[in-house]
Amino acid sequence: MHSRVPTGGREAGTVRRVSSHHSDRAEAARILERFRVWAVVGLSPDPARPSHRVARFLQDRGYEIVPVYPRGGTILGEPTYPDVSSIPSSRGVEVVDIFRRSHHAGRHVDEAIAMGAAAVWLQLGVVDGAAVERARASGLLAVMDRCPAIEYPRVFRA
Numbered sequence: 001m002h003s004r005v006p007t008g009g010r011e012a013g014t015v016r017r018v019s020s021h022h023s024d025r026a027e028a029a030r031i032l033e034r035f036r037v038w039a040v041v042g043l044s045p046d047p048a049r050p051s052h053r054v055a056r057f058l059q060d061r062g063y064e065i066v067p068v069y070p071r072g073g074t075i076l077g078e079p080t081y082p083d084v085s086s087i088p089s090s091r092g093v094e095v096v097d098i099f100r101r102s103h104h105a106g107r108h109v110d111e112a113i114a115m116g117a118a119a120v121w122l123q124l125g126v127v128d129g130a131a132v133e134r135a136r137a138s139g140l141l142a143v144m145d146r147c148p149a150i151e152y153p154r155v156f157r158a
Contacts, residue, residue, distance in 0.1 A: 024145075037092045038121075068083060069081075102125075102126050102127050120132070124146065124150075
């Protein structure tokens with residue numbers, strides 16, 4: 001089953017088919033099972049923010065977090081990078097997890113493709129069907145409008 005979402009841009013008002021939530025759930029499981037190093041774009045230093053709570057959740061379960069935060073410093077004990085393109089390849093980022101508004105997501109997906117990441121994860125409320133299609137066309141796994149802290153217990157029965 002597929003859902004239909006507006007594509008925007010020059011073809012505003014047209015629709016494009018993107019994968020269903022069912023296939024996103026299967027890809028979410030593959031990502032959580034296979035990849036351990038996550039760049040978290042939009043990771044806030046504020047513990048009350050969802051990005052911080054989710055990153056901490058992942059970190060507490062053994063995932064390595066690479067914070068992407070333009071103001072510098074450290075978050076959750078890790079040095080921050082101003083953007084995905086600034087992360088050294090030696091960090092070994094496998095997943096780019098996007099906590100940004102939907103209209104910014106495509107830029108970060110393109111950065112993930114350029115850096116050679118294995119997957120992109122667009123958080124709850126972050127929807128960009130065209131960006132997800134670009135990621136998949138480039139060979140990346142992609143999840144949209146989901147949260148790893150919600151999917152993790154489904155995958156690992158935790």
